[in-house]
Amino acid sequence: AQSVTQPDIHITVSEGASLELRCNYSYGATPYLFWYVQSPGQGLQLLLKYFSGDTLVQGIKGFEAEFKRSQSSFNLRKPSVHWSDAAEYFCAVGSYNQGGKLIFGQGTELSVKP
Amino acid sequence: DTGVSQDPRHKITKRGQNVTFRCDPISEHNRLYWYRQTLGQGPEFLTYFQNEAQLEKSRLLSDRFSAERPKGSFSTLEIQRTEQGDSAMYLCASSLWTGVGNTIYFGEGSWLTVV
Numbered sequence: 001a002q003s004v005t006q007p008d009i010h011i012t013v014s015e016g017a018s019l020e021l022r023c024n025y026s027y028g029a030t031p032y033l034f035w036y037v038q039s040p041g042q043g044l045q046l047l048l049k050y051f052s053g054d055t056l057v058q059g060i061k062g063f064e065a066e067f068k069r070s071q072s073s074f075n076l077r078k079p080s081v082h083w084s085d086a087a088e089y090f091c092a093v094g095s096y097n098q099g100g101k102l103i104f105g106q107g108t109e110l111s112v113k114p
Numbered sequence: 115d116t117g118v119s120q121d122p123r124h125k126i127t128k129r130g131q132n133v134t135f136r137c138d139p140i141s142e143h144n145r146l147y148w149y150r151q152t153l154g155q156g157p158e159f160l161t162y163f164q165n166e167a168q169l170e171k172s173r174l175l176s177d178r179f180s181a182e183r184p185k186g187s188f189s190t191l192e193i194q195r196t197e198q199g200d201s202a203m204y205l206c207a208s209s210l211w212t213g214v215g216n217t218i219y220f221g222e223g224s225w226l227t228v229v
Contacts, residue, residue, distance in 0.1 A: 004156075032215060032216065034217075034218075036220070041225070042222055042223070043118075043120075043205060043220045043221050043222040043223045044157070044205070044207075044220040045220075046217065046218075046219065046220075049215070049217055051215035052215075090156050090157070092156075094216065094218075096213060096216075099162065099169060099170060100145065100162075100209060100211055100216035100218070101147060101159045101162055101170070102157075102159065102218060103159070104156030104157050104158070105156050106154075106155060106156050107154075107155070107156050
């Protein structure tokens with residue numbers, strides 16, 4: 001079955017510290033991978049995406065993610081977290097074979113300590 | 115370029131009433147998607163259109179739910195005889211499907227509370 005797992009429901013980091021949010025997927029077809037961010041009561045904003053090519057992708061707001069096929073992972077990283085990064089982060093997977101629709105993980109809530 | 119617009123942003127309705135949500139996608143996007151998100155969960159796929167054709171419906175989309183995209187532009191999602199379990203955020207998204215990469219852009223969502 002196709003699935004996306006975000007093992008960490010809630011993470012707290014200090015402002016200025018580095019961040020890594022984990023994402024593992026199980027998908028039969030060649031996956032497209034995404035990270036979205038959601039502030040309370042708001043829609044989803046695209047942070048970055050991976051379709052093919054370079055496995056390290058850069059996104060907005062200083063985020064990056066690395067696709068590791070052998071580990072079925074697509075972890076999100078940021079070298080220095082800002083208080084405004086506090087939000088819910090969702091990893092999602094899709095493919096051409098699935099009509100492009102996305103399967104989402106349950107999300108990781110990020111809190112930032114001053 | 116405006117983003118995906120959804121209306122209304124919030125709706126409170128009594129159980130048994132019908133509600134309709136509207137979505138205006140990014141112009142020239144040929145695909146339009148509806149997702150549902152409950153508290154503490156990731157969005158779940160409901161249905162999607164390519165132009166005016168509804169190509170797929172999830173099993174989550176019961177007979178009380180109907181979605182249309184009559185002219186291949188805006189879309190409506192109607193829920194008939196609402197139940198408390200329908201309380202959720204309904205997210206609309208759109209993309210320009212090229213068959214290679216498909217970046218999906220989401221709207222701000224429509225919150226539904228059934229009392």
